[in-house]
Amino acid sequence: MADAVLAPQRTVRAAPDRHRRGAARWLVLAAVALVAVLTLVPFAIMVLNAFKSPSDYSNGGPLSWPSGLYTDGLVNYWRTSQYPLKLWNSVVISGSVAVAAVVVSLLNAYAIGIGRVRGRMSIVALFLLANMLPQETIVYPLYYAAKQLGLYNTRLSVIIIFTVVQSAFGTYLLASVLGTFPKALLEAAALDGAGHWKILWRIVFPNVRPTLSVLLIFFFVWTWNEFFIPLVMLVDNSTQTVPLALAALQGDRLMDAPTTNAGALVSLLPAVAFFLVFQRTLTRGVTAGAVK
Amino acid sequence: MPATTTSAAPGAQVPAHPTAAPAAARRRRSRHPARTGGLVYWLYLLPGGALFAAVIGGPFVASVYLSFTKWSGVGDPRWVGLANYDRLVHDEIFWTSFKNTVAMVVAMVVVPTLLGLLIAAVLFDGVGRSFHPRVASGLRAAIYLPQVLPVVVAGIVWGWILRPDGAANAVLDAVGLGALTQDWLGSPGTALPTVMLVMIWVQIGYPVVIFMAALQRVDPELYEAAELDGAGWLLRFRHITVPQIRPETFVVTLTCTIAALKVFAPVYALTRGGPDNVTNVPSYFAYYTFFKKLNVGYGSAIATVLTLLIVLVTLAFLRLQRASEQAEEGN
Incomplete structure (x- = not known):
């Protein structure tokens, strides 16, 4: 019953x-x-x-x-860590990376998936390999180069690095999506006199927009949660991100139990809020990524 | 897709065109992208390729080169051949850190995958059906929550909970197990198992979510037919659930294994590799060697070995996956 x-x-x-x-x-x-x-x-x-x-x-x-x-x-934590500034840094870094990495992924994938350039399999393999590389292998040369170029301790350094790291994954995923793009659509557009640049933005882009928005959200969240390279590259209050701020104050004598916990709470709230807003898209994206 | 309707048109349109020659030329060009490489497409790879070379390719090559040198970060690197690698082989911390990688694989791959498979199957097949799908997705969200936050934040919260005067010991005291209280992360005997437990907590949501999504793909008639044949839950789990979601299992174990080999932030937040290196891992060991010891050559050698290990593990995985797919087709 x-x-x-x-x-x-x-x-x-x-x-x-x-x-x-x-x-x-x-x-x-x-x-x-x-x-x-x-x-x-x-x-x-x-x-x-x-x-x-x-x-x-x-x-x-x-x-x-x-x-x-x-x-x-x-x-206490809000003031000591200058939390609003940290939030802004995180938003600027993650937002810029998400947009830039999606654009770079799309351009790469267009050449590989639709342009079918020679040696595309090895190019995809290279990007995939880059995605698996431990960041320890590239961190010191990057740190050294950033110091030489005056990019050390700037948000721009981290934005450039993660644009490349995230677009390595994006290229891999999008190249296989574009590899199955309906040829009839492309041929029809070319027949109407559209060049490759126009085809990319008028035909391909609108068709893969759902995938791009999933990638955008993923890149944003992944960059937001990154720790190792920001730890090396961003050393002061004006550039550090939300997770770094908490780690930087860990063990500080100003950090009594309530402050530590309040700090952890405000540090994870943006991530949780973001997750709640985009839960549907993310779980769908997880599925899309799981079956190759 | 409204544009597909025009795809029938080309054949009809071309003859109608006033001049045949440009139409033919255009058609030839239009075929081009469908086949291989118009050179023009290399232009699209230019920005991505240049960035890639500057941020990943170049630094990677530089790092491999540095692993054969002695360098403190200032002045010129001095070529020392295989000296760093020779030192690695005799370095006890190196062996400890790579041995701890095995512990991380257990905590981040083996346990979460097995437990995740079980939880996903129970949520999907048991709770989702016999109660309400909402109950199942609510429980799934709770279990997934640790995956959402920056892992270093999780590490700091756990580090505080596990302090000698922290909540973990308070809970033990409260339930009358005061004899078990200790400095969980501070004593050599308990530090590694404690870090492993935290990693299971962090990781478990990922396989659960992926496996639950995978189960949605499985034809429910398989289950119904098995049930009609009188197959119990365990039998259905073994003969339907597990084989059906094998592709996802491969993806989960591979991505989690790579994550386990690279793990850094939780170790940094919880123990900084201590006490006495018992929780050290290769990535923290490399970080420490680079930025605290200022021994760039040696740090690069550690990083290079780690990279090699990751590439080998990935290749082994892919080969295993292909073999298993072929075995499947053979059946």
Whole structure:
């Protein structure tokens, strides 16, 4: 009876499924729910301590319930880390990289997938290889070159580097998408006298826009979360990103428990907000990426 | 796609054209992109190619060269041949860091893939069907959450929780297991397993989401037919779920293995490779050698070996995947 209500679309099936019978299904649910709760516990502890005063913390420890809502930790971190500036740096870097990397990926993929230039397989392999390369292998020459060129500790240095790193993946993905682009469309456009530049922007671009927007979001999020190269390249307050700011203050004596937790909270909020807004696109993109 | 309608037109249009010669020339040109390389397309590779050479190609070659030199970052590098590699082979920290890579593969690939397969199957096949798909996607979102945030932020939160006076020990005290409390990240015995646990927490959401998406691709009739034949859940899991989503399993294990070989931020945030190098990993070891020891040649050698390892692992994976696909077709 309850089954029929809970799963109306499956009433046709008469075969007894042990997962829809009594205790077993609740046990399964409980087990998975336990995993989910365990995953969320650190977040709960973080939020709990972000709004707890230092005296509450020293009296009751990390698990006690705060005696009042304390927001000085938040204010503290906001000021010490110059959070709005960090947020702006992250937005500028991730936004520029996302747009630039999508454009570069599209140009590369157009030459490979539609232009079918000679040796395209090796070019794709090269880009794929670049995507797997550990950043440690390129970091020192980049650091040295940036210092020589006066790009060290500028947002531009990180923007250029990640434009290339992300477009390596984008080229690989888009080249295979464009490789299957309907030839009839291209031929019709060429017959109407459209040159390759016009074909790219009038025919190809509108057709692959959904894929490009998935790439755009991916590049933005990936760049936002990057740590290693920004750690090396960006050394002061005026250029550092949100994740770097928190790491830079780690272990600082200004960082008491509430401030650390409040800092972590505001550092992960943009990422979580972004995820909630684009959840659908991202899960669709994950699927698109999973099946080659 | 409205434009497809015009694709039928070319044959009809060409003869109608006033002058035949330019039309033929245009048609020849129009065929061009469909076949191989008009030279003009190389122009499109120019910006990407130049950037690639400047940011990845050049620095990579430079790094391999530097691995044969001694250099502190100022002055000129001095050629020392294989001396850095010879030193690596005898360096205990090097071996520890690469051994820890195996631990990272266990924590970031083996456990998340197995657990993820199980959770995805249970969520999709069990919870999604017998309760409501919403319940399943809610649980999935909760498990995926750690994947969303900057991993260094996760590392800092965990580092704080695992401090001697942190929440982990407080929880143990609260449930009467006070005897188990310790300095989780600070003592050599527990540091590595603790870092591994954190990495499982970070990583688990990724396979769950990919596998759940993959399961949507599987024909539900397979399951229904198996159920009618009286196959239990375990049997269906083994004979339908696992083989059906094999392509995704390959992608997940390959990408996670590469991520495990490269892992840096969590180690940086949690332990900085300590205590006494028990949690050191190649990427942190290279970073430390570059920027703290200022030994660029030696750091480059570490990075080069790591690159080589990643390329070899990837090639092995791809070969394994091809073999498995061929075996599948043979059946």
